Amino acid sequence: MSGSYADKLNRLHAEIDHLTTVHRTAAGVARALTEHLADEPFRLADQLVRLLDGELEPDDVHEGSTR
Numbered sequence: 316m317s318g319s320y321a322d323k324l325n326r327l328h329a330e331i332d333h334l335t336t337v338h339r340t341a342a343g344v345a346r347a348l349t350e351h352l353a354d355e356p357f358r359l360a361d362q363l364v365r366l367l368d369g370e371l372e373p374d375d376v377h378e379g380s381t382r
Contacts, residue, residue: 365371 362376
């Protein structure tokens with residue numbers, strides 16, 4: 316391989332490695348955010364929406380209830 320071709324190939328491999336790292340990091344962040352939202356904050360927001368929509372009565376809303 317010529318020097319120029321090898322340099323371009325090395326830069327391409329470095330860019331692919333970088334993009335793979337970015338993709339994996341973004342997937343990890345998305346997974347963590349999804350897990351966080353599926354926990355308490357999402358449950359409370361869901362209860363609030365259901366209360367405002369009339370699906371729940373105030374007596375039905377408790378910190379420990381899920382639906």
